[in-house]
Each structure stands twice: as C-alpha cells, then as structure tokens.
Amino acid sequence: MxxxxxxxxxxxxxxxxxxxxxxxxxxxxxxxxxxxxxxxxIEDVPGIGKTTIAQxxxxxxxxxxxxxxxxxxxxxxDILGVSILNHxxxxxxxxxxxxxxxxxxxxxxxxxxxxxxxxxxxxxxxFQVSIDGVTHELPRPFMVLATQNPVEHEGTYVLPxxxxxxxxxxxxxxxxxxxxxxxxxRRRDPQKAIHELKPVLTVPDVLALQDRVxxxxxxxxxxxxxxxxxxxxxxxxxxxxxxxxxxxxxxxEVCQAKALVEGRDYVTPGDVKEMAVPVLSHRILVKxxxxxxxxxxxxxxxxxxxxxxNTDVPV
Numbered sequence: 001m002x003x004x005x006x007x008x009x010x011x012x013x014x015x016x017x018x019x020x021x022x023x024x025x026x027x028x029x030x031x032x033x034x035x036x037x038x039x040x041x042i043e044d045v046p047g048i049g050k051t052t053i054a055q056x057x058x059x060x061x062x063x064x065x066x067x068x069x070x071x072x073x074x075x076x077x078d079i080l081g082v083s084i085l086n087h088x089x090x091x092x093x094x095x096x097x098x099x100x101x102x103x104x105x106x107x108x109x110x111x112x113x114x115x116x117x118x119x120x121x122x123x124x125x126x127f128q129v130s131i132d133g134v135t136h137e138l139p140r141p142f143m144v145l146a147t148q149n150p151v152e153h154e155g156t157y158v159l160p161x162x163x164x165x166x167x168x169x170x171x172x173x174x175x176x177x178x179x180x181x182x183x184x185x186r187r188r189d190p191q192k193a194i195h196e197l198k199p200v201l202t203v204p205d206v207l208a209l210q211d212r213v214x215x216x217x218x219x220x221x222x223x224x225x226x227x228x229x230x231x232x233x234x235x236x237x238x239x240x241x242x243x244x245x246x247x248x249x250x251x252x253e254v255c256q257a258k259a260l261v262e263g264r265d266y267v268t269p270g271d272v273k274e275m276a277v278p279v280l281s282h283r284i285l286v287k288x289x290x291x292x293x294x295x296x297x298x299x300x301x302x303x304x305x306x307x308x309x310n311t312d313v314p315v
Contacts, residue, residue: 005212006263009035011200013261015060019193020053022180028261029171029278030057030145034206035213036257038168038250039124039144041109041159041282043297048173050147054105055194057145061206062199063102064139070112076119080129081136094131099123102139102203106146110156117163120144124166125246141206150297161241161285168250170282209260216256217266221314226251226272232307233284239303241285251279269313276308277301 009031016027030053033040042050051067058065068079081097098104099120109117123129127138146167148159164170176184187193201209218226227248234242243251255271281300288299 005209005260008201008205008209009261012060015197015200016053016056018197019056019190020049021183022176023049023053023173026053026171026173029169032254032257032261033169033171034141034143035209035260036168036250036253037141037143037210037213038254039146039166041164041167041170042145042147042173043150043170044173046149048175049190050173051105051107052190052194053173054103054107054145054147056197058103058105059194059197060200061103062202063141063206064100065103065105066098066101067105067107068098069107070109070116072111072113074112074116076116079116079119080123080131083132092132094134094136096136099129100136100138102141102143104142104144106144108148109146110148110159113157114160117157117159121162121166141203141210161283164282165244165246167282168254169278171278213253213257213260215265216259218252218256219266219314222267222269222272223252225269225311225314226255228311229272229276229308230280232311233280233304236303236307238287239284240287243280243283247280247283251275254279273308273313277304280304 012031013024013027016030017024020027030040034057042053044050055065055067077097079097079099081095081100083092083094085091086093106120109120123138123142124144127140127142129136129138149156175181184190230243230248230251233239236242251272254275255267258271258275259265259267281297281304284300284303286296286299286303
C-alpha cells in the first residue's frame, strides 16, 4: 500500500489517542467508520468518554463540527433548520440547522422523541435534507456520531430499527485499563487537550481515503462468506428480523475500510469475523428481547458471534 496513505491514517489515529487513552480498538473502529462513509453509534454508560472521542475526531479533521444535545422538547427544525421570512426582500430564507456540518455529534440521541429522531433518517442515508419541498445537500465528508446510554431509561425513547439500520457501526467504549485511568485522573479536564489538537487531515485527504476504500479487493469467496453470515441473521430461529441489504452493504464497506486502516489492499476472512458484531448486532431484532436495553444488546452480540462460529470460513 502507498506509504503516504498509511502515514495519513496513522496520523489520525495518533491525534485522537492524544486525548482518548487506552481505547485503541475503539478509536480504530471510529476511523474505520469514517473512511467507510458510515455513521457510528457509541453506546455505553455515562462518563466513559463517548463525547470526548467524538470531539477528538472532529478536532483532528480540518472540517466543520456541530454538537447537538438531544432533549425531550427538541423539534426536527432544531436539527435541520427552518425557513424564515426576510421582511426586506419579502422572501423566505433558509437558516441551516446544526446537521449542516461534516461531523455531527448527536449527544444522547435517545432522549428525543421518535419524530425528531426521524429527522436524521434522510440525512444519514442520502446525505441531504428536504425542507419545504427543497432539497439541500450536506457537506462531504458527512458523519453522524451518536451517543446513548443503554442503562438509563427515564426520559428516553428506544431508537427504532429503521434508525439503527442507518448506523454502520455500533461501538462500546468500556472502562479504561487501570494505567490509563490514572492518566485520565491526573489530566483532570480533557477539554484543554481536545482544544490543543491540531487538524492532521484536510477535507480532500478524507475524501481521497474514502475513495481509496472502494478500491480494496474483496475475493468472491470472502464476499460470499460475508453474505452467508448476513443470511444467518435472517434464518436464525431466535431472530425475528435479520440484517437488511443496507446492512450487508455496510458490512462490505466496513471490511474494506478495516483492511485499508491495517495497511492492506485486500479483505481477509479475519476482517469479516472481527467486524460482524459491530456491524450486525444492532441491526437484528431478537424474538425474546427483554425490557433492559443493555441485556438485549448483549443477546444480539451473542447471537451474531454464534452465527459467525457456525459459518464455514473460506480456505
């Protein structure tokens, strides 16, 4: 692979990890999602660093960034924008909402009602928004980094399957190793470190890397292996709704992006195995899911791992 490409990707990883300690795998998944032109759902308990990692990614890129703190009284226009009458020209002018940025942090996305959540659907799938019959293109690159707490239920709304299907990856942060938590404690406030980050990639850099992802080779046997795993989610007796064709497309592109991040120009069966849970677990609907979202999440991941284990690996 081109050493220049590898160096650019490594610069991005290193920049984010100046702020996010002990989470190399999580940072890597987020970079994979960015290069795959996908959106990421970061799901974990409060105080674990979900917002910090999103802000660090945005600061490491020379592109626009907006943060939206979702609340129960938020309206779709608060995200997309609104047309306002200009009394001088006597014409309506469109005022862009925070969705018009390359990196959008949708903080605690499950705290807003379904009507407002659905305002993100067109933006996330088609990279545009339609308001008052007019279509507005979103900037490129465009990525939504959404966070949610899987444990707290008071004042929250479960994300519908159609919304979850728009996220290429679901990522869990987890607690940091002890040595890194000591570093976090000594640093005290991550905001200073975030603001000191300098952009390491420009918009053309990111777009070029995203285009390069599409050139990563996927052997027919590996593509069929990927599809068998997706079909396994549709045929499993404990799964009510399996992954959609949108899910299989995201799976394909994420595996290509993973290969690029790891310095290869081809996808391996190992990539397919490793990306199965982050890409597919949030896209399936389990028949016997419980009320506790965290338990349902664990069960989804277990079923995907079971499907992968029961699928023959291509030689």
